[in-house]
Amino acid sequence: MKKAPLIINVVLVIAVAVLYYLHFTSCAASCNAGTTDSLAVAKPVIISPKEIKESKMVYINSDVLNEKYQMVTDLTSAAQAKQQRLQNDYETKAQKFQQDYTELQQKASEGQLSENQVNAAQEDLIKRKEELDRMEMKLQDMMGEMQNSREQVHKNVVNYIKEYNKTSQYHYVMMYTDNPGGFLIVANDSLDITNDIVEGLNAQYKAKKEAEKNKKK
Numbered sequence: 364m365k366k367a368p369l370i371i372n373v374v375l376v377i378a379v380a381v382l383y384y385l386h387f388t389s390c391a392a393s394c395n396a397g398t399t400d401s402l403a404v405a406k407p408v409i410i411s412p413k414e415i416k417e418s419k420m421v422y423i424n425s426d427v428l429n430e431k432y433q434m435v436t437d438l439t440s441a442a443q444a445k446q447q448r449l450q451n452d453y454e455t456k457a458q459k460f461q462q463d464y465t466e467l468q469q470k471a472s473e474g475q476l477s478e479n480q481v482n483a484a485q486e487d488l489i490k491r492k493e494e495l496d497r498m499e500m501k502l503q504d505m506m507g508e509m510q511n512s513r514e515q516v517h518k519n520v521v522n523y524i525k526e527y528n529k530t531s532q533y534h535y536v537m538m539y540t541d542n543p544g545g546f547l548i549v550a551n552d553s554l555d556i557t558n559d560i561v562e563g564l565n566a567q568y569k570a571k572k573e574a575e576k577n578k579k580k
Contacts, residue, residue, distance in 0.1 A: 420535040422550055423524075424557040426542065431561045434519065434568045438512045446505050453498045460491050523564055 429435050467484045470476050476484070524536055536556075539547045 418535070419533045420537065421531075421533050421554045421556045422537040422539040422547065423560050424550075424555060425538050425540045427557045428520070428561060428564075431565075432516070432520075432568075433565050435516055438516065442505065442509050442512065446502070449498065449502055449505070453495065453502065456491070456498070457495055460488065460495060463491075464488055519567075520560070520564065523567060524560065527560065527563060 463484075467476075467481070467488065471481050528536060537547065539545060539550045539555075
């Protein structure tokens with residue numbers, strides 16, 4: 364009779380082992396399926412390109428363009444000369460105005476001038492101050508003139524490149540600069556068409572100047 368409990372215990376152990384095996388086998392299958400499904404959802408779908416497109420891209424070095432394009436040189440020189448003349452004239456007149464104003468205050472305080480003389484001197488100073496204000500406004504307007512010149516240069520460059528590209532048929536013509544703020548970090552020299560563009564722009568600019576000169580004759 365003592366063997367009966369032993370047999371029952373052995374049967375129970377076997378039953379537990381079978382249930383344990385079935386449980387974890389089922390869990391592993393379902394867990395792996397769940398993991399696979401979640402990965403499949405998270406993984407982006409990449410569609411292979413139907414066609415590898417050929418891109419023809421070139422660039423222009425804006426630093427070289429600004430240095431060698433004669434229109435930029437002429438406009439910059441003219442603007443700088445005009446600004447310098449106006450600045451010198453303004454500083455000279457402003458210095459003389461300050462001297463005369465100081466002298467008037469001193470003479471008036473010492474009683475060296477009559478009331479009429481003081482009034483006349485004050486009216487003269489007011490007119491000169493208004494002239495200085497107008498000159499200061501002109502100096503500020505110089506910035507606007509320089510901006511207009513830059514826009515005209517940009518327009519000429521863009522229009523020329525459009526005509527140039529009718530033959531070359533490039534997909535992209537980009538602008539490159541070594542200065543901070545440039546979008547292109549590295550540029551292959553073999554894609555540089557700056558010299559061609561500068562040569563064409565200068566020829567165009569020279570022809571325009573000759574035409575304007577002949578028109579004035």
